[in-house]
Amino acid sequence: MTVPHSDTVEDLLRLHAPQVLGALVRRYGHFDAAEDAVQEALLAAARQWPGDGVPANPRGWLIRVASRRLADALRAEQARARRERTALRLEPRETRAAPAEDDTLTLLFLCCDPVLAPAARIALTLRAVGGLTTAEIARAFLVPEATVAQRISRAKAKLRDRPFHPPAPRDRDARLASVLQVLYLIFNEGYTATSGPALHRGDLAGEAIRLTRAARRLLPREGAVTGLLALMLLTEARSAARTGPDGELIPLDEQDRTLWDRAAVAEGTALVEEALTEGPPGPYQLQAAIAALHDEATGPDTTDWPQILALYDVLVTKTPDPMARLGRTVALAMVEGPEAGLAALTALEPGFPHSHRLTAVRAHLLERTGAHTEAATAYRTAARATQSLPERRYLQTRAARLSG
Template sequence: MTAPATVEDLLRLHAPQVLGALVRRYGHFDDAEEAVQESLLAAADRWPRDGVPANPRGWLIRVASRRLMDALRSEAARSRRERAAVRLAPREVRAAPADDDTLTLLFLCCDPALPPPARVALTLRAVGGLTTAEIARAHLVPEATIAQRISRAKAKLRDHPFQPPGPQDRDSRLASVLQVLYLIFNEGYTATSGPALHRAELAREAIRLTRAVRRLLPREGAVTGLLALMLLTEARSAARTGPDGELVPLAEQDRSRWDRAAIAEGTALVEESLGEGPPGPYPLQAAIAALHDEATGPDTTDWPQILALYDVLVARSPEGDPMAELGRVVALSMVEGPGAGLTALTALEPGFPHTHRLAAVRAHLLERTGDRKAAAEAYRAAARTTLTLPERRYLQTRAARLDP
């Protein structure tokens, strides 16, 4: 993985590793998380001024450990933690590799004792480093709901042992682990807010962790498919923005800038994942991404095959996947025309109450029908609800071009 270029990148990379190390050594998940946040604030203040230490992870662990021990010994906690303060020596003296700690933390947060929504929210917070607001936007739910889920999850895990799960327990947590990794990757590939479209450090970290999970489970089709999907999607990242950071849609991208090595690896993994049992959502999405990446341009894209894959993907999503259904609408419009896409889009409106994506797709389809005024209005409606500046500028530009 490319070395992080900034202090912010370093802190995001090491935060889950440091939290994992503290929870492994001392327990007290909730207090350990607060201590890690304090160490990150200290680093953000000191490193730009004094320089990044030779061992950033070790520096953060030392500072966070001191803050945690101070908290455990504090007067307010003395009555209920006296015995814990006596046993402040680490439970394990071995220095676990960073990957071990992060991976164990990942599976700990996905404990089956927690409700699935709580597992995902806690893991995105502890391992992915996402804010509560970012997690809420990814799930299309209010921020207060996510905050409550995280708080309850941390309370339930307070006394759970920090150890790698056994094979059976690991399997029971795998679906949540993969869901979290995919959400982390998506936040990196297309940020839900802020001045940049792409948060490269998040996307890289998601790929790194998915590779680590695959080393644990090399013959698991879902893991292989997810890694393939990430590689095939991230391969286009260099062409997604212009010189001023503006968004460049897929149809207009310079495909010579796509990462051909990543595409080759991802395509090979797609074939491998499809041979590891009935394909689930990740191998199917990876197969769709491979068809896009292998095409020389929009006119040579195999849209009928993409539509067929989306049909299977939607049929195998029992609880419904709004983004898969939206992707199917786009593929349908490319096969049967924009009118068919607009008809199918109307049925999806209840599933997109808090996102700009449905309005953006409607605008694109209206533009293809030649209804410039309605398309411009839809582009403006989408621009009002997106929180990412490059997407907002792109949507506003499309609207202005159609309806000056």
Template sequence: MGAVTGLPVLLREYAPQVLAAVLRRYGDFEACEDAVQEALIAAAGQWPRTGVPEQPRNWLITVASRRRVEALRNETARRRREEAVQREPAPQARGDDELALLLLCCHPALSVPAQVTLTLRAVGGLSTAEIARALMLPEATVGQRVSRAKQRIRDTGSRFEMPGPGELGERLTAVRHVLYLIFNEGYTASSGDALHRVELTREAIRLTRQLHRRLPDDGEVAGLLALMLLTDARRAARTGPENALIPLAEQDRRRWDAAAIAEGVALITDTLERAPIGPFQLQAAIAAVHDEAVRAEDTDWPQILALYGMLHALAPSPMVTLNRIVARAMVEGPEAGLAGLDQVSEDPKLAGHHRTAAVRAHLLQLTGDLAGAREQYRLAARLTLSRPEQRYLESRALQLE
């Protein structure tokens, strides 16, 4: 028996592996997930007294399997299946289990919010309460979302197995999207007092690392991991006293995580050389250009503008359009940026977004229109639900009075 150190982290690490192994043997996502949760509760209560078993994962698989068998015993309609299950040895973890589980949680029959919640629960190992805190939702709402997602998977008749080659690509696209959403919500919380929700960024990076280990030749998975590392490397410098937001150009770059930057740059450099270019790779390349600049004024904006041009052609979106306008302003001057904003002023996804108003405010300030800039900063502050962003934007407006 081993000593109990970092027990919650240990259980979280093993939870998806145990669920995958039990699910592969017995089927029925909802029932197996319940059995695994009971095994985790049993471990949390027993291991602090007895110590961690030499093979903790196998211990959890065995206990979860017994819980599942006990549940089957109470289902008279499944007595024959129970007898067969009892004669079989406990299932063993398999190398592709966690990838199959991640793909199941991102089943196309589920809504994106359901995919995010189920991924955090089943693959990330977060409890319902932890997910509720991270997503700033009532715990009951998260519980209902998880329950409905599991019911939906059961209703579709989906089995725990790797999708065929024709379906794998589509499912991987959903997986990458979900992991990116989890990371983004953690890195810049869309609402509330905190700018960061570290538990979400940490979990997104951990899961993407696992996905990259399983699929080392997938250029977009590598690009997504590089993007997360290069972005999260700046986290320590993004806030000052009292959680005040510090924009990229004003950050103390000595506080950036040099190891994460080096890893991210190496990863994106390698994948760009060998894999077809995709949106996540281009975003990672842009992040690498920012991170490699020793000072803000050293940033290679022409290269960033070119990369945003490629990204806009490959995967256009409102935020790509806005960021491309910013890059253009940095290369050609603020007037060019303001002209670009005028060209997209009718786009409803940009017109009411706080970032659009914030960009216009900054560009107006650069042209000397301080009154116009002040008005736009205040508009941006009213449009965002993030209190750190509100405080930052309001302070910029006050500085111009």
């Protein structure tokens, strides 16, 4: 087989890692030990594949190597007879055909086991399935990094010897809600990376969309799943227009809308209409409807801001997410003027203790009122608070422009 470029190997490993972990956990349990075994298999592949070529069945190769590592690890624990007996059953087998249900979804539901607290389910899934670092998860949750590390460690400890069972009917809705929240957070990290030199991480956004499509195939009449997929498609459709030739951030009202993916917009809009017929609208359906209004507008001046504000008024009654309230404030400012938006921002400050986003919105509204000195100061404050280099450069540029 042709020797692949290193990026191809890295892409393959990123694609298969959660599926391999899901397969091991589904077959053998031992979440924590399985995760270690998968990491060892990934390292082995990273060393061997660039020179030897990618095997015909890379996923099967990884499962086989990880199974060996897991068996070796369990055998080493001689003090526990039960684990030794389990290890005897873990001899590598010939590669099996992939199951009908994606093992990544199996892993998602495992990470959302009711034995875990909601915050721990989400943090563990982002780490195991999304591949995010602890710091990235902390920023997504607006909580200290140490808190997230503790959640992940405790979650792994609880799942260590717990066999996987599909969710029972009585807890299905709660498990599904947790899974969808995780997918949404993974997508958000991909669409607007919280750190690093790139604004957009297409691998994460694409993986979130892929998994949400898979969830919808399993649950085709679930309004929340349909709404979340619509929201992702309508949002990702703008990605090509969000950055300039040098990677600089371009805000929504300045984007070249001819660069938007109209096929994704059409699919997302159709899904919104479908989702709104599948029971009372929840947060994902409402956010998708807002995104559809943005995407259907030919420009900033034709955006239906009164309708967007009306949808936000409903959305904030459905979710405690502070970003929903911040979005409503922006819509309020577009309908009633920047002064109304600035007055509404004060009440939102407790929800954004470690985030630059509220300060950036304040800077924008101050600029619209003509308070350029105060706006420049707010832009610089927001720039210091973000870990995203494109966002930082954008905010610094706005501040410099106002400062002459």
